[in-house]
Amino acid sequence: MDSSNATQIHTGHGTIPRNPGTDFDLDWALSLTANTSAIERRCATLPGRRSVKKDYQAAWLLKAISLIDLTTLAGDDTEARVRRLCAKARQPVNAALLSQLGMDGLTTGAVCVYHEMIPAAVKALKGSGIPVAAVSTGFPAGLSPFHLRVEEIRESVKAGAEEIDIVISRRLVLEGKWQELYNEMRAFREACGDAHVKAILATGELGSLRNVARASMICMMAGADFIKTSTGKESVNATLPVSLVMIRAIREYFERTGYYVGYKPAGGISKAKDALVYLSLIKEELGDRWLQPDLFRFGASSLLGDIERQLEHHVTGAYSAGHRHAMA
Known part of the structure; x- marks a missing residue:
């Protein structure tokens, strides 16, 4: 496809062509495999080999803040809680602390909420440039009727969500129904219109790293703007081995098509040191x-609190209590 006709992703870092997807290619998807033992060995060495300290660590942690989808997805969410979360997204770290670090104006990458909370979030973020992301398609299980899942996307876009985090039907992966998964993802992409779509694979429920690789590729073929590990509701969420498989699939897709696809690990990333890894x-x-908000996000809530504590320690030499950095 002609990249000059593709929808553009506008960010403070320029524009890139939006992934339009490709024709379904089963041979390509089935060619993907995963050497689990090699992947696990590679990931086991990463935390020890890559360590940053002092000013460099502070700079990386500030970068991490700009990549967070600050999230609340609880059954007891209220508009007041969402407003407080949006205020935190606008001012993620104490203003005086940010001033000392020379990072005035820093915000998170987005705020992620359920459909019912979109209007409150849109209103609270007006003028900030921070997009609202909404989970959709029967989140988290994705087992509601197909036409309702498609309509849910349309309603969230109409309500003001600029990003839609959809969940795929895991059974289509487990049963090897790759054409059906492609068709489902394609329909979700079309329903999103100009809103960007993040495809949640729920990797902890896909059975194998090979399935993760193939599901990643099928979703990108169908036009996903991002692929995302988890809903945060599974027993196993984001892990380094899963991440390595997914980002290598992204790299292969980019090398073959020339289109960028983003990556979002979500669930279980709560410590600053994990973000650095x-x-x-x-x-x-x-x-x-890929270290920009249009191509990488953390799906997290408590992560920001720990990063803020680490930055305060960097500036003052003392750790503050966790309760001083509440999210909402």
Whole structure:
């Protein structure tokens, strides 16, 4: 497809062509495999080999903040909680602390909520440039009727969501129904219109790393703007081995088609040191261009609190109590 006709992704870092998808290619998808033992060995060495300290660590942690989809997906969410979360997205770290670090104006990458909370989030973020992301398609299980899942996307876009985090039907992966998965993802992409779509694979429920690789590729073929590990509701969420498989699939897709696809690990990433490991993995496997909000996000809530504590320690030499950095 002609990249000059593709929808553009507008960011503070320029524009890149939006992934339009490709024709379904089963042979390509089935050619993907995963050497589990080699992948696990590679990931086991990463935390020890890549360590940044002092000013460099602070700079990487500030970068991580700009990549967070600050998230609340609880059954007891209220508009007041969402407003407080949006205020945190606008001012993620104490203003005086940011001023000392020379990072005034820093915000998170997005705020992620359920459909019912979209209007409150849109209103609270007005004028900030921070997009609202909404989970959709029967999140988290994705087992509601297909036509309702498609309509849910349309309603969320109409309500003001600029990003839609959809969940795929896991059974289609487990049963090897790759054409059906492609068709489903394609329909979700079309329903999103100009809103960007993140395909949640729920990797902890896909059975194998090989299935993760193939599901990743099928979703990218169908036009996903991002592929995302988890809903955060599974027993196993984002892990380094899963991440390595998914980002290598992204790299292969880019090398073959020329289109960028983003990556979002979600669930279980709550410590600043974990964020640093993920950032170093992205830098090594995909390069610096993927370390921007239009191509990488953390799906997290408590992560920001720990990063803020680490930054305060960097500036003052003392750790503050966790309760001083509440999210909402």
